[in-house]
Amino acid sequence: MIKIAMIPARYAASRFPAKLMQLLGDKTVIRHTYDNTVATGLFxxxxxxxxxxxxxxEITSHGGKATMSIQQHESGSDRIAETVAGMDVDIVVNVQGDEPFVQKEPLQKLLAVFEGDAVQNVQVASLMQVLKDPKFISDPNYVKVVVDKNMNALLFSRSVIPYHRNQQIIPVYYEHIGVYAFRKQALVNFTNWPITPLEAVEKIECLRYLENGIPIKMVITQYMGIEIDTPEDLVRAAKLL
Incomplete structure (x- = not known):
């Protein structure tokens, strides 16, 4: 099984322009993401x-591999699909460029859901972690996900889901981590579908799969560090580093 990791990297991010080129310690955010993904040895x-x-x-001058996308794209998945369309590959992992603390274990668990005869029906998988801080639970920059008993995603939202109506029950909140794994054909299919209503209103690309009836298998990870969405995240990341 041929496995590759693709890191979509857009310069003009709307919430934090040029965030991937911000220095985090002695390297830019995008170089941390690239170097740590390579260091897993999984791909x-x-x-x-x-x-x-x-x-x-920034990547190629430090010995890394990069390519320029040809067309304009709405999502990272669309961007990498353009590149992998002509490649001989089985599993494509989309590691977001703003995930500088990429670690081996979560990606290993993500890849494992595609192995063996029993999981041949898994087309798309992604990561999530338990979210406990009320500040982050209510923050729309933190995408939440709810799952069924088989760990398939039911819904992704920037709103607080589930809503805590029954005060006798303590809900578990999951943060969606923007790392995906796809079978190649599932990724190619994604780019052939138009943007869907929920995807458009929430600005969450994986909703396109759910709205087209494709399940997304969710994998719990204990920790994936800090995703850089805002200047405040960069400050928190520097402290963690």
Missing amino acids: DKVMVVTDSNIIYN
Whole structure:
């Protein structure tokens, strides 16, 4: 089984422009993400896919692999699908460029759901972790996910889900971590579908799969560090580093 990791990297992020080129310690955010993904040793190839010459040069000038996307894309999945369309690959892992604390164990668990005869029906998988801080639970920058008893996603939202109506029950909140794994054909299919209503209103790309009836298998991880969405996240990441 050929497994590759693709890191979509857009320069002009709406909430925090040029966030991937911000220094975190002695390296940029995007280089931390790339180097830590390579260091897992899980992939036959790791590559950054970007619309920016600045990011492209940042990776290649330090010995990394990067490619420029040709078209304009609405989502990271669309961006990497353009690149993998002509590649001989079985599983594609989408590691978001703003995940500088990538670790081996969560990605290993994510890849494991595609192994063996019993999981041939798994087309898409992603990561989540328990979210406990009320500040982050209510923060729309933290995407929440609810799952069924088989750990398939029921809904992703920037709103607080589940809503805590019954005060006698303590709900578990899961934060969706923007790391996906796809069978190649599932990723190609994604790009052939139009943007769906929930995806458009929430600005959460994986809702396109759910709205087209494709289950997303969720994998719990204990810790994936800090995703860089805002300047405040960068400050928290620097302290963690």
